[in-house]
Amino acid sequence: GENVEQHPSTLSVQEGDSAVIKCTYSDSASNYFPWYKQELGKRPQLIIDIRSNVGEKKDQRIAVTLNKTAKHFSLHITETQPEDSAVYFCAAALGGGADGLTFGKGTHLIIQP
Amino acid sequence: GAGVSQSPSNKVTEKGKDVELRCDPISGHTALYWYRQSLGQGLEFLIYFQGNSAPDKSGLPSDRFSAERTGGSVSTLTIQRTQQEDSAVYLCASTQAETQYFGPGTRLLVL
Numbered sequence: 001g002e003n004v005e006q007h008p009s010t011l012s013v014q015e016g017d018s019a020v021i022k023c024t025y026s027d028s029a030s031n032y033f034p035w036y037k038q039e040l041g042k043r044p045q046l047i048i049d050i051r052s053n054v055g056e057k058k059d060q061r062i063a064v065t066l067n068k069t070a071k072h073f074s075l076h077i078t079e080t081q082p083e084d085s086a087v088y089f090c091a092a093a094l095g096g097g098a099d100g101l102t103f104g105k106g107t108h109l110i111i112q113p
Numbered sequence: 114g115a116g117v118s119q120s121p122s123n124k125v126t127e128k129g130k131d132v133e134l135r136c137d138p139i140s141g142h143t144a145l146y147w148y149r150q151s152l153g154q155g156l157e158f159l160i161y162f163q164g165n166s167a168p169d170k171s172g173l174p175s176d177r178f179s180a181e182r183t184g185g186s187v188s189t190l191t192i193q194r195t196q197q198e199d200s201a202v203y204l205c206a207s208t209q210a211e212t213q214y215f216g217p218g219t220r221l222l223v224l
Contacts (some may be wrong), residue, residue: 032211034211034212036211036215042217043204043215043216043217044156044204044217045215046213046214048211049211049212067188089155089156093211100146100158100161100169101146101211101213102158103155103156103158104155105154105155106154106155106156
């Protein structure tokens with residue numbers, strides 16, 4: 001089955017700086033890679049996703065890059081703000097609704113004022 | 114429209130009791146997942162329902178855990194003879210294509 005590794009487990013950055021979270025996956029057939037943000041005590045919310053036919057996707061301050069050859073994908077947050085503080089989970093799936101998501105263990109992002 | 118809902122939002126029970134957790138998925142979503150999240154931990158897959166197919170129970174941690182989905186909609190997760198290590202947040206998610214939409218979770222505390 002799929003195995004997703006996520007690093008770092010904790011990331012502290014100064015407000016305004018950029019944050020990068022990295023994930024690797026094991027199943028080369030995976031082709032859907034979402035990122036979820038979970039604020040303290042709340043449910044995970046999808047913030048961005050990428051499919052294997054694109055290498056990069058951007059939405060305002062958030063971007064995700066995918067390297068299928070190396071089987072890794074990353075979340076980039078620029079100009080970080082206090083409200084970006086949360087736990088971020090990456091995930092991988094075969095896609096097409098045929099299978100579930102395999103999640104990474106999460107990264108606790110702390111934005112220092 | 115309405116999102117995924119779960120009930121109860123919080124449940125405190127005594128060790129050895131049975132509990133039932135309910136999930137109402139988004140209407141029309143054919144796939145439904147249950148996850149468990151212990152304090153400060155990641156998401157642990159429990160069980161997956163897809164349409165009328167037999168559920169994928171590969172994530173259930175023991176035979177004390179079971180789940181059913183009636184009429185392809187509402188799902189209940191049952192934990193029998195609860196143990197203290199069952200204390201966690203139980204999240205369900207329903208799916209449109211690959212995108213999973215999570216419910217608010219049920220916080221279970223076993224005393």
